[in-house]
Amino acid sequence: MANAHPVRIGVLTSGGDAQGMNAAVRAVVRTAISRGAEVFAIFEGYQGMIDGGDGIRPFGWDDVGSIMAKGGTVIGTFRSSEFRTWEGRLKAARNLVDRGIDRLVVIGGDGSLTGLDLMRHEWPDLLAELVENDQISAEKAAQHADLIIAGLVGSIDNDLVGVDSTIGADTALHRILEAIDALSSTAASHQRSFVLEVMGRHCGYLALAAAISGGCDYVLIPENPPADGWEEEMCQILRTARARGRRDSLVVIAEGATDRQGNPISSEYVRKLIEDNLHESTRTTILGHVQRGGTPSAYDRWTPTWLGVEAVDEVLNPTVPGEAKVIGIRGNNVVRLPLPKAVQDTQHVPDLIAASDFTAAMDARGPSFNELDKIFTELSKPTRHAAPEGSKRIGIVHAGGLAPGMNTAAAVATRLGISRGFTMLGIQNGFEGLRKGTARELGWDDVEGWIGAGGAELGLRRTVPSMEDLYKLSRTMEDLRLDGLLVIGGWNAYQAAYLMHSERSRYPAFQIPIIALPASIDNNLPGTELAVGTDTALNVAVTSIDMIKMSGAATTRSFIVETMGRYCGFLALMSGVAGGAERVYLNEEGVELGELAYDVAWLQRSFASGRKFFLAIRNEKASESYTTEFIGRMLEGASNGVYDVRTHIIGHVQQGGEPTPADRLLAARFASEALTQLAAALETGKPTGAYIGLQSSKIVTSPLSHMLDYMDIEHRRPIDQWWMQLRPVLQAVTDDVTRLVRKKGKEK
Secondary structure (H helix, E strand, O other): OOOOOOOEEEEEEOOOOOOOHHHHHHHHHHHHHHOOOEEEEEOOHHHHHHHOHHHEEEOOHHHHOOOOOOOOOOOOOOOOOHHHOHHHHHHHHHHHHHOOOOEEEEEEOHHHHHHHHHHHHHHHHHHHHHHHOOOOOHHHHHHOOOOEEEEEEEOOOOOOOOOOEOEOHHHHHHHHHHHHHHHHHHHHHHOOEEEEEEOOOOOOHHHHHHHHHOOOOEEEOOOOOOOOOHHHHHHHHHHHHHHOOOOOEEEEEEOOOEOOOOOEOOHHHHHHHHHHHHOOOEEEEEOHHHHHOOOOOOHHHHHHHHHHHHHHHHHHOOOOOOOOEEEEEEOOEEEEEEHHHHHHHHHHHHHHHHOOOHHHHHHHHOHHHHHHHHHHHHHHOOOOOOOOOOOOEEEEEEEOOOOOOHHHHHHHHHHHHHHOOOEEEEEOOHHHHHHHOOEEEEOHHHHOOOOOOOOOOOOOOOOOOOHHHHHHHHHHHHHHOOOEEEEEEOHHHHHHHHHHHHOOOOOHHHOOOEEEEEEOOOOOOOOOOOOEOHHHHHHHHHHHHHHHHHHOOOOOEEEEEEEOOOOOOHHHHHHHHHHOOOEEEOOOOOOOHHHHHHHHHHHHHHHHOOOOEEEEEEEOOOOOOOOHHHHHHHHHHOOOOOOEEEEEEOHHHHHOOOOOHHHHHHHHHHHHHHHHHHHHHHHHOOOOEEEEEEEOOEEEEEEHHHHHHHEEOOOOEEOOOHHHHHHHHHHHOOOOHHHHHHHHHHHO
């Protein structure tokens, strides 16, 4: 039997603030309303729950409008010492029950979630005492007999064991990379060294990720302290880089870094060490709380939105009744972890570090963390800086459209390739350059500065070799004495690799291992959840949307914004979720005149009811007939002067700019795995043809021979598109319930 009283959900943010908390709050509020529940925002974390009064307020749809692009948390946060006491939790319980709230979504760190789970366990005893003291009635206690909770981790440290990323970590890494880019330019001007201290008391993710994506020289993290004698090793690494002509040196240190004996390593100690040994000017920069601030990245908007929707569904319909869950992202999927175990595992890592069990501490961080650590170790302490005489020759070629991060992939592949004993050849201007034999050997120093650079230093072309080109290609490859080929690019690159591998029986030069590495802003490639370049393009699109929304803030306006992506809706859908769009038009779903007519009528009613702004995102190939301009004119024609309409095509800026930290890290992981696969194939003598990708946070390899089985060839997109899971997420946070019902009926 359904409860007579309305379902009421409380949402709060607690502990340290993290960018993306607002997106989670927005998603919780709007999803709860969409699901028919009432929502209360609890201000200033647990303290607001204890104080009651205006600290617990009903929240409506418009209360969370325009907050997703803001840093921090609009409902405030607080580290409440009173909540750690029984008396504090007793006050909190009374305030919740007085308002009929018995479901909570808490966004905070492991300490906040620990307090939440404690209150859940104590709930029956808290209510019993309140009844005994006549502070609540027995009837009310019976109506709210259970406290149902869900936790979302907001932590820039990215320290929750069992998930790949926590809310705020990606944006914090953006802030760090901005600082590194700024420091690198001034350091190079003066041939100066910098020591950069970043947050991370017990977790070295930010330091490690920043060191790789920033092309830094040395890193110090809590989980894996340096071996005894590290001081000389670090100075020698910096000395060697200087001798090779590098003008800047940068050491990244996590605030919780120690040596193997547990003695803290301060940034000032490292600075003085470098200055005394290298006899050059060295500066220290401690980023501090700037890492918590600023506009959240695209990732820290769409993932908290997804998590917020899932959190509401969890408290409304628990997956395991009586068990509290913390909800997070692993790979590109939502996972529900038992809250007590997740918190316990997370809080155990500092104990492992204190006990000098560094292997277990590293293992607790997960495979991808260890993978990044190995990559940085090899880049900073390579086996060699020059290819040995007579080594196998690996060619690197770009093809297809430009994707930010191509330079990162080429640079990391070059340096890791040299370290692993290969001669690396850079082929200029794609397969057209390969046909002409335009190639040069790449040395360690030739790729200096490429890791963070946009564009493609090797050049590229969209051209896919024709059957007539294959003979010339094979002769050129024989002349270059290629033993393996790394193809970096999009669908055209994959088609070229597939063609060459398929024709290896006719052309002996193609009987070499060929590995395709995914790099495409469209994210339309088989065997991978993400391609290099997609995160950068998405951030450019979302930044553009932010500015567009700001331009319409003082007017009554509708915008139709077009993204790239051809027939693949990744950029459009994810931009819609991260940018706060009301509508997203995709080729995958099609655009029908009836749907557009409904949208026009709804928009008329919505603006008549007080709406000030409307945003729709359209994938560039959503419909051949219903173009962006057509939809804009259709809305304008029906506006009757109540609102005006603007269209905007974001265009090729989505391919430009420097790659985001996520794209740099992904490119590094892909490049390392590609070289591993090439080395294995050369060792066995098999002409392997494969493409690599990211699946559930792991790098996997798939055979080129089966590539077409996983593609919708006509529309140049994978058959399985994981991001379509976010279609209902977007619908849950848009305010047209009628359209949602119609859409579900149509799907049935």
